[in-house]
Amino acid sequence: MTDRQHALTASNGGNVPINSARRKPGRVSAFADGWRRWWPYYVMMAPGILFFLVFHYLPIWETRIAFEQVRIVPPNVWVGLKHFQVLFSSSVFWQVLANTLIISTMKMVFFLPVPIIVALLLNEVRGGSLRKFIQSAIYLPHFLSWVVIAGIFIAALSPTDGAVNNLLGMAGIAPRSFMTDMGAIRWVLVFTEIWRSAGWDSLLYLAAIIAIDQQLYDAAEVDGANRWQKIWHVTLPGIVPTIATLFILNAGMFLNADLNQVINLSNDVVRSKIDIVDTYVYRIGLQTGEYSLATAAGLFKAVLGTMMIVIAHFVSKRLTGKGVW
Amino acid sequence: MALSRKTPIEHIEYAIIVSTLLLLVVVTVQPILNLLAVSLSAPGKVPGMSGLAILPDGLSFEVWGVLLQHPNVQRGIINSIFITGVSTLIGVVGTALMAWGLSRPNLPGRKALFILVLVTIVFETGIIPDYFVNKRLGLLDSYWSVILYKAVNAWYLIILIRFFEEIPNELLEAAELDGANPFQIFWHLVLPLAKPALATISLFYLVFHWNEFFRAMIYLNDQEKWPLQVVLRQFVIDGDKVAIVGADSANNNTGAGQLNLRALKAGMILLTIVPILAIYPLILKFFTKGTMSGALKG
Numbered sequence: 001m002t003d004r005q006h007a008l009t010a011s012n013g014g015n016v017p018i019n020s021a022r023r024k025p026g027r028v029s030a031f032a033d034g035w036r037r038w039w040p041y042y043v044m045m046a047p048g049i050l051f052f053l054v055f056h057y058l059p060i061w062e063t064r065i066a067f068e069q070v071r072i073v074p075p076n077v078w079v080g081l082k083h084f085q086v087l088f089s090s091s092v093f094w095q096v097l098a099n100t101l102i103i104s105t106m107k108m109v110f111f112l113p114v115p116i117i118v119a120l121l122l123n124e125v126r127g128g129s130l131r132k133f134i135q136s137a138i139y140l141p142h143f144l145s146w147v148v149i150a151g152i153f154i155a156a157l158s159p160t161d162g163a164v165n166n167l168l169g170m171a172g173i174a175p176r177s178f179m180t181d182m183g184a185i186r187w188v189l190v191f192t193e194i195w196r197s198a199g200w201d202s203l204l205y206l207a208a209i210i211a212i213d214q215q216l217y218d219a220a221e222v223d224g225a226n227r228w229q230k231i232w233h234v235t236l237p238g239i240v241p242t243i244a245t246l247f248i249l250n251a252g253m254f255l256n257a258d259l260n261q262v263i264n265l266s267n268d269v270v271r272s273k274i275d276i277v278d279t280y281v282y283r284i285g286l287q288t289g290e291y292s293l294a295t296a297a298g299l300f301k302a303v304l305g306t307m308m309i310v311i312a313h314f315v316s317k318r319l320t321g322k323g324v325w
Numbered sequence: 326m327a328l329s330r331k332t333p334i335e336h337i338e339y340a341i342i343v344s345t346l347l348l349l350v351v352v353t354v355q356p357i358l359n360l361l362a363v364s365l366s367a368p369g370k371v372p373g374m375s376g377l378a379i380l381p382d383g384l385s386f387e388v389w390g391v392l393l394q395h396p397n398v399q400r401g402i403i404n405s406i407f408i409t410g411v412s413t414l415i416g417v418v419g420t421a422l423m424a425w426g427l428s429r430p431n432l433p434g435r436k437a438l439f440i441l442v443l444v445t446i447v448f449e450t451g452i453i454p455d456y457f458v459n460k461r462l463g464l465l466d467s468y469w470s471v472i473l474y475k476a477v478n479a480w481y482l483i484i485l486i487r488f489f490e491e492i493p494n495e496l497l498e499a500a501e502l503d504g505a506n507p508f509q510i511f512w513h514l515v516l517p518l519a520k521p522a523l524a525t526i527s528l529f530y531l532v533f534h535w536n537e538f539f540r541a542m543i544y545l546n547d548q549e550k551w552p553l554q555v556v557l558r559q560f561v562i563d564g565d566k567v568a569i570v571g572a573d574s575a576n577n578n579t580g581a582g583q584l585n586l587r588a589l590k591a592g593m594i595l596l597t598i599v600p601i602l603a604i605y606p607l608i609l610k611f612f613t614k615g616t617m618s619g620a621l622k623g
Contacts, residue, residue: 038432045425052442057445059454124339137350140354140605147561148597260538281453
């Protein structure tokens with residue numbers, strides 16, 4: 001009882017009600033009790049909580065400039081949805097939105113199968129050290145920045161001395177400047193994405209494959225199944241939940257066509273083909289200084305993106321039991 | 326398994342599987358080896374060198390010498406090490422402290438805090454509001470704008486919470502009965518137990534901050550503060566030769582200006598990934614384990 005009284009004293013500044021000793025533990029005293037026990041944890045969490053409030057919640061407050069006219073002499077003027085009207089009537093905005101969706105779709109269709117195939121193949125490799133060697137090599141690009149990867153590919157795709165055109169040259173095909181080719185640049189995005197992450201993503205599927213019950217393979221063996229039949233009837237069904245989860249989660253990130261990738265692989269010649277919402281926001285916001293319009297575009301994307309992630313999360317939870325968080 | 330029962334067809338199948346994977350290895354590694362070869366070749370041999378080459382033609386360290394002596398590159402290296410080191414330290418400490426609290430199932434307000442964190446994962450406000458927050462706080466053009474960007478990463482926080490949750494409750498209760506306070510329990514019991522998880526998180530932060538360039542590019546106007554990634558971008562992506570060899574050498578084609586731009590770029594790219602390569606064995610060990618145990622992608 002003394003403990004609770006202490007806590008109560010601390011919580012209401014010493015104004016202890018006279019009948020406090022006889023009262024049942026109410027809301028206030030329970031809270032104070034909790035605080036007595038848990039304050040050290042809150043002290044430890046304080047820097048982290050402060051970080052989230054300042055660097056994640058202040059920006060949310062800052063998005064109000066999407067509804068304001070920025071003036072050199074504050075305060076800004078509230079203009080409601082004016083910037084959104086400008087945005088939605090701008091053909092450039094619809095173009096970058098279309099680009100974002102096209103690039104995301106291309107990545108989804110052509111990227112998704114690659115890590116699955118790689119994982120299936122890796123699983124067939126018997127020698128432990130051979131497998132390790134292959135894994136160590138193909139995981140590496142995942143840990144390189146897009147600046148580095150862009151540098152590597154600008155070199156490898158060079159029309160004069162890039163590996164790709166040298167190879168094509170050996171086959172008698174005329175060199176092509178992929179980086180400045182309107183028809184090729186989106187494929188460059190897809191391929192560099194595969195180069196960077198297909199190897200690493202295969203690890204996720206490999207983990208699922210390894211978790212498959214060995215008895216299923218033994219049973220298939222007894223039934224006389226060959227390698228491909230085992231892959232088709234045991235391995236693939238075993239990783240379908242993982243495939244579904246990753247597919248849905250990727251769908252949730254659909255509007256994130258990867259700013260870092262595009263900004264480093266883009267150039268004046270092909271910009272119109274791969275300008276995405278994020279690069280558009282960056283350009284009109286920080287380079288041209290149309291803060292309100294850029295914030296409106298960013299907010300539009302954020303709201304749409306949030307809806308997609310939340311939907312993806314619940315669909316995934318429902319179907320596979322695993323969500324985004 | 327019974328190797329003796331393998332038929333010739335199965336041997337061929339296996340050979341195809343292994344060759345496909347080895348081809349993948351070549352596609353992954355060759356472009357990097359080519360850059361190494363170009364950067365180490367004798368300057369006269371670089372023009373006309375094939376993109377397929379993986380061995381240097383002649384041997385010269387001139388390119389690496391020029392790069393390592395260049396003030397922009399030296400500043401970049403120092404800046405990158407400083408920014409990465411400080412952000413990783415802050416990140417790991419902040420994340421561990423917050424995860425410890427959030428891993429206690431009875432913590433009052435736990436659910437509200439979880440929502441506070443989850444909202445930030447789902448709703449990303451974008452670069453303009455971030456920029457204005459930094460401006461308002463007076464952080465623009467300061468190292469802190471970059472250091473504090475994603476200082477506590479929500480994903481890594483969740484990974485660490487999951488790990489702390491697995492520490493047996495009896496252990497913590499026993500320590501509490503012995504009169505240890507939460508600070509002592511955290512320091513003497515939780516941290517030592519969490520070493521592998523902390524190592525994983527540290528590597529996550531290390532790689533993330535080393536590779537970060539966009540925030541540095543928009544927050545830091547002062548070239549003196551640029552990390553290596555931004556220096557690399559200016560030189561390789563924007564193709565600004567003056568940035569590396571200096572205006573005099575570039576215009577008059579003297580000194581470093583005579584070196585092949587392709588070789589300089591190749592060397593610069595590799596220079597930026599040296600630290601990643603140096604810790605790559607650790608990355609493989611911890612990232613792989615982290616991912617295999619069901620943690621999220623880094």
